[in-house]
Each structure stands twice: as structure tokens, then as C-alpha cells.
Amino acid sequence: MKQNENLVLVGSKAILVPYKPEHVKIYHDWMASPFLQEMTASEPLTLEEEYDMQKSWHEDDRKCTFIILALKSQHTPLEKKMTMKDIREKTMMIGDVNIFLNDCDDDLTFGEIEIMIAEEGYRRNGYGLEGLKMMMAYALKELGIKTFHAKISMKNQPSIHLFENKLAYYPVSTSEIFQETTLEWSIQQQKDTDTNEDEEDNYGSKATNEQRQACQALYDSLMDLWNSDIKTLDWDNLE
Template identity: 35%
Template sequence: MRFNQSTSIDCGNLILVPYLERHVLKYHEWMKSPELRELTCSESLTVKEEFQMQKSWLEDEDKLTFIVVYKHGVENKKPQVLHEIASHHIDEMIGDVNMFLTEGYEDVEEDQNQICSTYIQAELELMIAKPEFRSKGLGTTIIEAFLYYIEQSGLLESTHIAKYIIRVGSKNLPSLRLFKKEGFQQTKYVACFDQVEMEKSIR
């Protein structure tokens, strides 16, 4: 999303920065891991496809993504939006967080008739690629900072998001616990993909 091309979110030890071309090769190395692809329900891409995906995440108006970097020796703090790309090294990358907008459908009653109503939903994805940074509470900081940005930036209103949703592999228990803690409720289990779907209404 062009909206965040020059934006960072500073949480002290964690900083969210736009997904840039210089991040792609490291990201591609991460996604060679079958475990990560299973946990994130992702497909294996070539380097060329990964660069195309990066461009899509940066430019498409229905996608928003940040790379997460970790600063050793820095204390955690409340998120602060910076209108610049914070200084960081590729080796400090530990994961990413993103959303993409899709159209949801629900049946509503109107004048004693059932009609299909549409709404905009934001599907969230969180990945901490480096195992040594998992189960340390960092996922909570990342998600809360990401949602803070969406709400404070005006994106919530301009994109008319009605709810957040996630789709997570049923074996990804840390993610399921995290989103439950953040107020998400399970709405569906998709057996063919072994995925749990959870959602959190906004309005």
C-alpha cells in the first residue's frame, strides 16, 4: 500500500518498516522453510515471484505490510508512528505483519426478506520467522502496534473495514492463543486446509 511507503512504527525494541526490495532475499530464505510455510499457510515462490509479491504489497491499495525488525538492548515502549523509514539492518529482520482487504458476505433480514449483504474485511497475517524470538510476547506487541497504526492513520475509516479476520493452521497454537487474547473468536474450521478462522468485529 502506497500509504505506508515512508512510514515506520517504533515500539522501542521492535520497529515495523515498509517491505522494501532490499528485504526480499532474506524473506525468500525464510520461506524455504516447510515449517514456516505450513504455519503461515503459504506457498513456495521463486525469487522472481517474491520480488513481484513485494512490489504488489508495496503498491496495491488493498494490501498493507510491514517487516518487523528487532533492536537488541532497547526497551519496549508504546508504538509511535514515524513518517520516515527507520534505520535498520537486514540481519535485524525477524518477521512480518500484514493485512489484505477482501469482501465478506452475510445474510441479513430486510422487510421480512433474507438478502445478501457485503462488507469489507481485513485479513491479518503475522509471522515471526526466527524461532528464538517466538513465545516471548513479541507477537502481542507487533499485532497491537499494527492495529494501532491502522486505526490512528485513518485507514479504518477510509477503507470501511467492518471486521478483522485471521486464518491460521490448527497446529499453530501460539498464534491461536495470541489472537484469542486480542479479542478474536473462532468462527469456522476448514477441514480441507486444516485451518481455523477467527474474527473480531469493529462496527
């Protein structure tokens, strides 16, 4: 997606940067892992195919991706005054976070979200949670997303726990064939039940009142995060 091609988001411990050719080699090395292939339902690509994929995603307005960076020393907090020079010198790639605008009816308020923390030493340390919050805040504010789906392998219980217990997602379907569960988060207003549409097919319609309230509370928190705690930089700024 070209909309975020030069956008850098700096949080309290994670940094989101656009996926550039310079990131491809490390990403390709990550995806040689059978474990990551299974967790992400991915097939291994050649390095040349990976470069082609990066270029394709950059040009595709329906795919938004950020590489997640973190300081090489996890015990050092990020400083809000960090410059792009600091980021290039002091951080390392640890994963990625993506949104696909792939609704079958072309509803651009819907996005499928996924995250991967590829570096094992950075898992379960809050980087995935912050990366997801930053991506959701960006998508809500800048892309107009109102509903997210996350498709997660049933074997990936830590990820399911993260989405359900930390981000107010709730289950809407399960695929025994693909061995994955689909979780939803939505602030979509429910349509008039007098219409001819099947209400059960509407985004957000399977949420309980309690789940809707939890989504709204998280939305308010994400907007506060976006407005107060996320710093934006320009990738091309060398200073």
C-alpha cells in the same frame, strides 16, 4: 499498499517498516523453511518471483504489509529517540505482519490479518503481540478497519492462543479441508434486525455480549497505544 510506503512505526520493542526490495532476500530465505510454509499456507517462490511479489504488494491498495524489526540484542529496550540511522544499524528483520482488504462484497472496513515471526529466537517473547497491536491500531486509525479475521492453521496453537487470549478474538468458523480456524475481532455496530439481511452473516454478529465488550476494551487500549506510545518516522529520512 502505497499509503504506508514510507511509514515507520516504533513501539516498545518492535519496529514496523514498509516492505522494501532490500528486505526481499531475507524474506525469500525465510520462506524456504517447510515449517513456515506449512504455518502460513504458502508455496515457495523463486527469488525473482519474490521481488515481483514485493513490487505487486507495494502497488496493491488492498494489501498492507510491514516488516517487523527488532534490536539485535533482545535485552536492550528500544529508545523513543531512535532515528532511522539507528534503526538501520541496530536492528534485524524478524518477521512480517499483513492486512488484506479482501471482503467478497468490497467492504473496506474488513481486513484479514496475519503475522509471522520467522526468526525462532524471537518467538514467544512479545514481539508478535506488539506487532499485531501496532498493526491493528494503524488499521483502525488510518485505514478505517472495524473487523479483522485471522485464519490460522489448527496446528499453530500458540498463534490461536495469542489471538484469543491476548487480543480478544473469538472463533467464527473452522475448515476441516484446509485444517484452519477463522477468528474474528469486530467493533462493527450490529445492523437493524428488521432488515432483510441475514443477521448471522454480519461481521460481529456471532460475538457474545462479553466478547463485544472485550473487543471494545481492546479498541480503547489500542487507541491509547496509537496516541501515546507509538512513534512514527519517515523511511526516507536518513538521519
